[in-house]
Amino acid sequence: MVGLISVLILIPLVGAIALYVGQPKNARTVALIFNALSAFYALMLWQKFDATASGLQVIERHTWIPSIGAEYLVGVDGLSLLLVLLTSLVFPFAFSAQRLERGACALMLVMQAALYGTFTAQNFILWFLFYEMTLVPAFLLIKIYGGENRDYAAVKFFVYTFLGSVAMLLAFLGIYFAKGTFDFAALAGLGKSGLLVGKLQWLAFAGIFLGLAVKVPLFPFHTWLPDAYQTAPTGVSMVLTGALSKMGVYGFIRLLVPLFPNEIKIAGPWLLGLVVCSIVFAPLAAWAQRDLKRMVAYLSINHLGYCLLGLFAITARSTSSVIDMHAALSGVFLQIFNHGLTAAALFYFVGLLEERRGLRGIDDFGGLMQRTPLLCGWMSVAMFSSLGLPGLNGFVGEFLIFKGSFATAASFTAIAVLGLLFTAVTFMRAMQSLFSGPLAQSCSGLSDLIRREKFVIVPVTLLMFAIGISPQFVFNIFNATVVQMARLFA
């Protein structure tokens, strides 16, 4: 009597246990086998999913701890399914980036299970359990397997996000005492009339906001991110940015906006102000970085900022038209997926460079185009995707977000467009100093892409092109959910 989603959550856990007990020599291969299994079940879920129906599907509901309203309730709508698919994509991509040790592979698999849980759980207690379950493996992966400065980065990451979680947990306890339910759908229904009274309502809003803002992260709660992404091993950075960072945005969409529609409207201009700071300052800071990984990390902040721009712009005003709501939400969903794909690819390429050269400073390379044209070419595609070149995936999502946000937040949108420019400047500078000019002495021995790497990067890039040229197949996943959510938010 175990449902499809439960199986999906269990597979990586079984994989982690297998790695622990079996002590296989080639841990990565085992992890990849379990990933293949996960991917298969994720595709089954997609196949079973009725894209035309709104609301939750493939629901599993079991009583768990009735006295505190905790229920084992999992199910997917378009957004959840999209994130499940993204997770299933990013993990094998990350595993193939790097030969991680057995322990690291096991921790990654635990994190994967927790992510599946986070994206499918529909009861707060269960959701929070999974949400926190991602934190421990992430902490350990940075702390044990990270590079320079790993202790500092790991503790900072942990304390920062844990602090946010605590705030969120307190807020939900408050809500539970007032309303007596942890069910997401039930809470969303109560949101419009207010969940708590007076100051408590704002306190709960602030608590949940803080928890999620740290997770995304939103300016100025982002300072843990560059340190954490920089020091984590390539594969872990890919997962952190590709899948883990989506939990924050997901939480905003699933929790904060439905639960606090009135607070969002009042705080709207402030929230948008923070978002625009994220969008503009992050790529500026990225431009000033010498470390490629840090550069990509900062751009990640910028790209997730676009998601929140779309979300807050349509919910901060009650005047949003249906088309703008649909545009912004579709754009946000697509951007979540696109960012996962593209940012992971960028970390992958930085990892390839680091693996070859032993360093990853922007000045440690020069004239690579003459030595490794294929690596440069494919890496350029990922960079152009990230800077929003039409024809690649990034553009479609960003266009829709801006389309949606322009109507109600024109001035914020106009400033946010600067983010697109600074992102381009950052990548242009990186391409110039990495790829062009005379071949640097230290780079003369670097090898171009080998077959295994091509085997990884070609499908990922083709997916970027597919979404950029004909994105309908992705929209089909979540169109019904977009319509439903737009109605909820209106």
Place this chain on the structure above:
Amino acid sequence: MNSWITTNVWLIPAAPIVASLLILAFGKPARRTSVAVAILGQIAALTMSIFAFVPTLRSHGFRSVQNFTWFTFGEQALRIGFVLDPLASAMLLMITFVGLCIFVFSIGYMAEDKNFSRFFAYLSFFSGAMLGVVIANSLLLLFVFWELVGLASYLLIGFWIERPSAAAAAKKAFITTRIGDMGFFLGILWLYHASGTLVFYDGGRGCLEPVALSAIGSSVTLVALLIFCGAVGKSGQFPLHVWLPDAMEGPTPVSALIHAATMVAAGVFLVARVCPIFLVGAINGVTTSLTVVVWIGVVTGLMAALIAVAQSDIKRILAYSTVSQLGLMMVSLGVGGVAAGIMHLLAHGFFKALLFLGAGSVIHGLHHEQDIRKMGGLRRLMPITFLTYAIGMMALSGVPFFFSGGWTKEEILHATSNWPQSHLPHYLMLIGVILTALYMTRQIIYVFLGNRRTASENAHESPSVMTIPLIVLAVCAILFSVILTPAWPWLESYLTGNAAHFEPHLLIQPMIVVSLALVAAGVSVGIWIYRRAGETDPLQHAQPALFRFLENKMWIDEIYDRTIVAFSKILARLSDWMDRNVWDGLVQDIGRIGQFFGRVTTSADERVINAGVDESTSGAQGLGRLISRWHSGQIQTYLGAVALGMLALVLLYAWLG
């Protein structure tokens, strides 16, 4: 066949793009193969353009659109489409024809390059993207191709990637045009918001059709100006013109195709395409947005012509000349001469490609020498190049009757003289005509006439694969004038959708005489100044300060470097610094406060509550010890402490609140 192409017009850009992908997909194919694929793609596009041209002749004001849904988001459909009308069709023919000439020329010019195949792949990709811009029936689709054109331009300017100057120029081009494109992007968003559609023509509901236009309301001026930002970037208009002369770092055929004949004209094309938006609320054909277009064009046209007089790199002179001519076209569009502007664009495409390829032939013959002061006397050594170049020069200068440029320029001057707002643009453009004749005369004298100088010693005429395209383009520069004359203004009628009548008495117009006089003045002043020119420029002798000012491009690059660029860099460093010290510093300060509380707790534990009283105290003491052990001066201990401190505070507040 005809109706088949009008419903499948997308095949025209698809052919070169497919060719490009084929070349790239096969890694490093043999040179012959890649050339064959590229040229076949281009010929296919040209053939289909001719077929597409035929139906547009049948009826005046022909327009065929195919709109379709790109994707559905939520319950909304995003529609895009393709359009075939006289404007698109004329552009298609020019781009594919000039493109083909340049492809053939490149076979000779790039013969020794080690990345020969990649060059043709990029060139084909460019061609396809540019054709897409022309037939797009949606501002969004136009923007998609517009950006792809920008990408192709970036790749081709930086084609010789091992040269740092080429890489820098490519980066500069991409970023400068993107600055304009951000405005364009906002314009698209605003138009979409205000009119509800981005499709140009949609059976009465398109954004260029009256219903949607009237829905835009008072914001229409801003929408138009934002869209114009994109045109300013792409067409090298002041103040975003700085990238175009630097773009000459690319191989010369690239300069000819992209930075002279086609891509830079995309901005002019864009304004012509969305002209109805600029015209909303026009009184006598004058609107605020069009007035801005006129003045930007005037400033650009005159400034670039002045700078061109003091340049010594053969390609840079032509680059500034291009900037100047694009300014002229903008003026024409702004004063209401849309057809005249587009006619000049088409004519310019032929003769400027001719001039650039001629310059390429010279550079090739002189083993990559580009300084005109080191050339001289090439007329005997490179007779075909010389003759064709002279034809190009006369077309560019605007010599009437026999050369296409003469007629179109005359049309533009005619249009400016009728502008009700002000006559100043007209007179300034007349000065521009003199300057154009002057700098072209200077170039011809330096390069082809006089005695041979250092670089001319081992010069040789280029192979026929390069000279034949020159001859073809030269013939076009002359023959094209047949359909431009006021006596039989076929092209103008075709573009505006009226019938052309043959009226020979219109051949002699007052403006023709004026043009002729001005060109003659420019040429004779040029001959008089430069007849005995040595390796230093006579103007440099006469007016050293002025010459230096112009030679250094009015120091605009330097001004940008020290203001906008420097400011952005400081902003970037500041963002980084703020991140490290202010935002992160704040977090660490909170950590320190938490650590302080931790210390207080520890001491309270030890002094107030004695050890071993009851379980809870020992627990707290254990915690206290833990905290004091963490107190190692490391940041993480502070952060650990802050978590606990904050937790306690929030708990307290939550229970009390």
